[in-house]
Amino acid sequence: MSDAATHAVAGAAGGCVSLAITYPLVNLSTRKAVKSEEGHDTIVASLKRIYAREGIAGLYSGLESSLLGMALTNGIYYASYERVRAIMLKRKEGALTTAQGITAGLIAGITTSMITNPIWTIQVAQSTRGKESIAVAAQRIYNEAGVLGFWRGIGPALVLVLNPVIQYTTFERLLALILTLRKSPTRSSLTSLDLFILGAASKLIATGSTYPIIVVKSRLQAATHKYKSSLHAILHILRKEGLHGLYAGLVPKLVQSVLTAAFMFVAQRRIYEMLRAI
Numbered sequence: 001m002s003d004a005a006t007h008a009v010a011g012a013a014g015g016c017v018s019l020a021i022t023y024p025l026v027n028l029s030t031r032k033a034v035k036s037e038e039g040h041d042t043i044v045a046s047l048k049r050i051y052a053r054e055g056i057a058g059l060y061s062g063l064e065s066s067l068l069g070m071a072l073t074n075g076i077y078y079a080s081y082e083r084v085r086a087i088m089l090k091r092k093e094g095a096l097t098t099a100q101g102i103t104a105g106l107i108a109g110i111t112t113s114m115i116t117n118p119i120w121t122i123q124v125a126q127s128t129r130g131k132e133s134i135a136v137a138a139q140r141i142y143n144e145a146g147v148l149g150f151w152r153g154i155g156p157a158l159v160l161v162l163n164p165v166i167q168y169t170t171f172e173r174l175l176a177l178i179l180t181l182r183k184s185p186t187r188s189s190l191t192s193l194d195l196f197i198l199g200a201a202s203k204l205i206a207t208g209s210t211y212p213i214i215v216v217k218s219r220l221q222a223a224t225h226k227y228k229s230s231l232h233a234i235l236h237i238l239r240k241e242g243l244h245g246l247y248a249g250l251v252p253k254l255v256q257s258v259l260t261a262a263f264m265f266v267a268q269r270r271i272y273e274m275l276r277a278i
Contacts, residue, residue: 004083011078012071014268018260019070024059025256030127032249033218062126069119080108095176101169109161118150124221156217167206195265203261212246
């Protein structure tokens, strides 16, 4: 198996593991972002309310499409990112410069968003409407808006390419700092705790800085509001809900994103090492 393919498989597997662990928070964040009337309860209180109303299935509604989306997203992103990274570096270990990290992230992010947007549109539909299967949600989206309905929210999704760019650039900069301080030229010296902290810190910065776009994308994909464009959505949210509306669901999203990224970096790296050892 080529190095890029190994990274793709490891990225997909690591992403699915981390998502499965934190999915109730994904579900909660999506609901709060799309349905501002969900309220301002604490994470625990909100999860209890969903459980009381819908049972355990409610906490995991949309999980199957999310796992599929995560596998595709991480697989495509890691394959693209590592391919570009390998071209940019003379060797396959070490850290990218900031400019190289941004370029690799943009290429990988745009490629991934264009391919995977339909599955994330289905996931939002499942999460916000309850017990729909992937097939039922997909059929409803097609009936409502045709094929283009699966690319609702693609504008904000492309803007959100900045999220992994910020995340991976931050990761690479922190990685370079650690390797320099330890006087080690390779990633193999990193422990699972190192990867956990690097993943958490980089995702916290990325998600916090791009969250309003995440809200707009989720609402466009859910199609519960008749927004004409991303700009119209932003202005409508500000007018009706204030600045808080653009940050609806931020707390569970930050908790989930940080934990998911932290677990993913650890799982991805360890799975990659196991695959390379085969």
